[in-house]
Amino acid sequence: MSDNERQMKTATERAETFTTISGRPIERLYTAADLARIDYARDINDPGQFPYTRGIHPTGYRGKLWTMRQFAGFGTPEDTNARYKTLLRAGGTGLSVAFDLPTLMGRDPDHPLSLGETGKCGVNVTSLADMETLFDGIRLGDITSSMTINSPAAMIFAMYLVVAEKQGADWKTLSGTIQNDILKEFIAQKEYIFPPRPSMRLITDIFAFCADQVPRWNTISVSGYHIREAGSTALQELAFTLRDGIEYVQWGVDAGLDVDDFVPRISFFFNAHSDFFEEIAKYRAARKIWAHVMRERFCAKDARSWKLRFHSQTAGVSLTAQQPYNNVVRTALQALAAVLGGTNSLHTNSLDEALALPTAEAATLALRTQQIIAHESGVANSVDPLGGSYFVERLTKDMEDGALAYFDQIDRMGGMVEAIERGFPQKEIAEASYKFQQAVEAKEKIIVGVNGFVQEDDPPIEILYIDESAADIQLAKLEALKKTRNADQVGRSIDALRNAAKTTENLMPRILDAVRAYATVGEMCDALRDVWGEYEEVPVI
Amino acid sequence: MRKLRVVIAKPGLDGHDRGAKVIARALRDAGMEVIYTGLRQTPEQIAAAALQEDADVIGLSILSGAHNHIAPRLMDLLKQKGLDDVLVVIGGIIPDVDIPKLKAIGVKAIFLPGTPMQEIVDFINTNARARV
Numbered sequence: 001m002s003d004n005e006r007q008m009k010t011a012t013e014r015a016e017t018f019t020t021i022s023g024r025p026i027e028r029l030y031t032a033a034d035l036a037r038i039d040y041a042r043d044i045n046d047p048g049q050f051p052y053t054r055g056i057h058p059t060g061y062r063g064k065l066w067t068m069r070q071f072a073g074f075g076t077p078e079d080t081n082a083r084y085k086t087l088l089r090a091g092g093t094g095l096s097v098a099f100d101l102p103t104l105m106g107r108d109p110d111h112p113l114s115l116g117e118t119g120k121c122g123v124n125v126t127s128l129a130d131m132e133t134l135f136d137g138i139r140l141g142d143i144t145s146s147m148t149i150n151s152p153a154a155m156i157f158a159m160y161l162v163v164a165e166k167q168g169a170d171w172k173t174l175s176g177t178i179q180n181d182i183l184k185e186f187i188a189q190k191e192y193i194f195p196p197r198p199s200m201r202l203i204t205d206i207f208a209f210c211a212d213q214v215p216r217w218n219t220i221s222v223s224g225y226h227i228r229e230a231g232s233t234a235l236q237e238l239a240f241t242l243r244d245g246i247e248y249v250q251w252g253v254d255a256g257l258d259v260d261d262f263v264p265r266i267s268f269f270f271n272a273h274s275d276f277f278e279e280i281a282k283y284r285a286a287r288k289i290w291a292h293v294m295r296e297r298f299c300a301k302d303a304r305s306w307k308l309r310f311h312s313q314t315a316g317v318s319l320t321a322q323q324p325y326n327n328v329v330r331t332a333l334q335a336l337a338a339v340l341g342g343t344n345s346l347h348t349n350s351l352d353e354a355l356a357l358p359t360a361e362a363a364t365l366a367l368r369t370q371q372i373i374a375h376e377s378g379v380a381n382s383v384d385p386l387g388g389s390y391f392v393e394r395l396t397k398d399m400e401d402g403a404l405a406y407f408d409q410i411d412r413m414g415g416m417v418e419a420i421e422r423g424f425p426q427k428e429i430a431e432a433s434y435k436f437q438q439a440v441e442a443k444e445k446i447i448v449g450v451n452g453f454v455q456e457d458d459p460p461i462e463i464l465y466i467d468e469s470a471a472d473i474q475l476a477k478l479e480a481l482k483k484t485r486n487a488d489q490v491g492r493s494i495d496a497l498r499n500a501a502k503t504t505e506n507l508m509p510r511i512l513d514a515v516r517a518y519a520t521v522g523e524m525c526d527a528l529r530d531v532w533g534e535y536e537e538v539p540v541i
Numbered sequence: 542m543r544k545l546r547v548v549i550a551k552p553g554l555d556g557h558d559r560g561a562k563v564i565a566r567a568l569r570d571a572g573m574e575v576i577y578t579g580l581r582q583t584p585e586q587i588a589a590a591a592l593q594e595d596a597d598v599i600g601l602s603i604l605s606g607a608h609n610h611i612a613p614r615l616m617d618l619l620k621q622k623g624l625d626d627v628l629v630v631i632g633g634i635i636p637d638v639d640i641p642k643l644k645a646i647g648v649k650a651i652f653l654p655g656t657p658m659q660e661i662v663d664f665i666n667t668n669a670r671a672r673v
Contacts, residue, residue: 101605102553113581116610117554190556190580231559317559321654354654356606356636430562437563441658450655460637466606539579541562541569 006478011182021275021445022233023435030390030393038393041290044383045186047383051291053284053396055342056307060383067345069146070310073098073123074357080123083360084138089363091371096146096347098122104191104221106470106525107154108513119470126478127520131159142167146221146311148475151193153522154202154508158515161214170288177218179404180206183244183416184223184319187398187425188539193525196417197534202507203248204255207262209508212321219262221269228271229317231433234278237271238399238423242289251299264304273315280386281395283341286310289400313347319354323449324461327351332369335407339373340386346370356463426540481518488490489517498527545669547598550578550587553607560632561602567658568665584611588618595629598669603633608643617644628669630654
C-alpha cells in the first residue's frame with residue numbers, strides 16, 4: 001500500500017456515505033478504472049456521431065445556442081399576449097404557452113369543476129376566438145411556439161393551425177411543439193380525460209396528420225419533467241420517459257406509420273434538478289439510449305430518428321417559499337447542468353414560483369440567468385466540456401444500465417400502457433418521493449432555508465396576485481360567443497366528430513372543422529367523452 | 542381512545558398529488574387512520590366523505606389558486622352537516638394575503654411548501670380531538 005492509499009483509507013469524512021439527491025451512492029474518487037468497460041468510439045464518440053452521447057450537433061452551442069423558451073400564461077388571452085410581447089422584446093427566442101386547468105382538462109369556464117380555476121395556473125383558451133387574441137400581433141410563421149397541452153392537444157393544436165392559416169402562414173413551414181404526452185399524465189401529472197387506449201389513438205392521429213400536412217411540427221414532447229416533479233429519482237425519470245417514447249413509437253408503427261416518417265418529429269422534455277453531475281449524466285445517457293433503441297429496436301434508417309432532441313426546465317419542486325432569493329441560485333445551477341448536458345431549449349423558473357405565478361420582473365431575471373450562462377460563463381464555447389471525466393462517464397454508463405433494467409421490467413409487463421394500468425411506475429415514484437421526504441425530515445439531505453440555515457425574519461416578497469376578473473371576463477366572452485357563432489355549424493361539426501370517434505378515421509380533420517365553427521374545448525371534449533368515457537385512477541399512496 | 546381519523550382530499554381540477562400522498566403516508570406512519578379521497582373532489586364530495594368516514598380532521602391539498610372558492614364552500618357544508626368541530630387544515634401554495642381570510646372562516650392552519658411533516662403531525666395531534 002502506498003502512502004497515498006494508506007492516507008485515503010484512514011482519512012475521516014463528513015459522512016459515512018455520500019449519495020445524490022436520488023439516493024445513488026457516490027464514491028470518493030473516480031479513476032481510469034471506471035472507464036474500463038467504456039469504449040470511446042462505441043459508447044461516447046464525438047458530438048454529432050452515433051450514439052450522440054456528447055450531443056447531436058458536431059458544433060454544439062458554437063453553431064447555435066439553445067432556444068431560451070420561457071413558459072408563460074395566466075389570466076385572459078389578452079393578459080398573456082401582453083406578457084409574450086414583453087418576453088420577445090427582452091430577447092426570448094420562442095414562446096411557450098401555459099394553459100389553465102379548465103383548458104387542460106377540456107372544460108369550459110362555465111362548467112362547475114372550473115369554479116375558481118379559470119385563468120389561475122395559466123391562460124384560459126376556450127375557443128378559436130381566444131387563440132386569435134393570444135397570438136394577436138405575433139406572426140406565427142416567424143416564431144416557434146411550444147404548447148403544454150395533453151388530453152385536449154388535438155383541439156388546441158387545431159386552433160393554432162387555424163390562426164396560422166388566417167395569418168397567411170404556410171402549415172408546411174410552421175414549427176413548434178405540442179406536449180401531447182398522455183402517458184406521463186397517467187403516471188405523474190394526472191391531467192387525463194379519456195382512458196389510455198383512445199388517448200393513444202388521438203396521439204397517433206396527430207402523428208399521421210402532421211407527417212402529411214405539418215411536417216416541421218414536433219408532434220409530441222415526451223416528458224420526464226412531471227415524473228420528476230412527482231418525486232421520482234433521476235433514473236426513474238430517464239427510464240420511464242424513454243420507455244414512454246418507445247411506447248409511442250410502437251403505437252405509431254402499429255397504426256401503420258413508417259418509423260422514419262414520424263420519429264424525427266418526436267422530442268423530449270426533461271427536468272433540470274439540483275444534483276449537478278447526476279443531471280448531466282442523465283441527459284448524456286438519454287441521447288445514447290434513444291439512438292440505440294431507434295436504430296436497433298425499431299430499425300430506423302434516417303439519422304434524424306436516432307437523435308434525441310430535448311427541452312429542459314429547472315426543477316419547480318426544488319424551489320422554496322422560505323428565503324425565495326435562494327431560488328435564483330438554485331435555478332442558475334440547474335440551468336448550468338442542463339446546458340452542460342446539451343439541452344436544445346431551456347426554461348428557467350422564477351424565484352417566486354413556490355409562492356405564485358411569476359411577476360414580470362422575476363420572469364425577466366430568470367431569462368437573464370440563461371443569457372448570463374450563454375454569454376458570460378464561457379461554457380458554450382466548447383462542445384460537451386465534461387466528456388471524458390471519469391466521474392461523468394461512469395455516471396452516464398450507470399444511468400444507461402439502470403434504465404435498460406427498467407425497460408426489461410416494463411417490457412415483461414407487456415409495455416407501458418399495461419405497466420400504467422397495473423400502477424407500476426406510479427408505485428415506484430410514490431416510494432421514491434416518500435423516501436426523499438424522510439431523508440429531508442432526518443436532515444440527511446439539507447435544503448438551505450428549510451431544514452438548515454433557517455432564518456426567522458424572512459421578509460415577504462411582492463407576488464403576482466391573480467384575482468377573479470379573468471374568470472368573469474372569460475365567462476362573459478363565452479356567453480357572447482354562443483350568441484354570435486353559427487349554432488347549426490357547431491352542432492353539425494360536433495356530431496360529425498362524435499360519430500368519427502366511433503370509427504378508426506383520423507380525427508384531426510373533424511376537429512379542425514369544429515374549431516373553425518368556434519366550437520369550444522369543452523364541447524369537443526364532451527363529444528369524445530360521450531364515446532370513450534372518462535378515466536378514473538385507483539390512487540396509489 | 543381511538544386513532545385520529547384524517548381525510549386527505551385534493552379538490553379542484555389540479556392533479557399534482559405528490560404533497561397529498563406524502564402527507565397521507567406521514568400521518569399514517571404517525572399512527573393516524575388516513576383516508577385519501579383521490580383527485581378532483583368537489584367540496585360536496587369532501588364533506589360527504591368526512592361525514593361517512595367520521596373524520597376528525599380534513600386536510601386539503603390545493604396548489605392551483607382555487608382555495609378562495611373551495612374553502613368557504615366546504616366550511617359552509619361542514620356547518621350544515623353539523624361537522625363544525627372537524628379540524629380543517631390546508632397545505633399548498635397559498636398567497637400570504639389569503640391566509641387571514643381562510644383563518645377567519647375557520648381553517649385552523651395553512652402549511653406552505655417546505656413545512657416539515659413533523660410540524661403537521663404535531664399540529665394535528667395538539668389540535669384535533671377524536672369525535673365521539
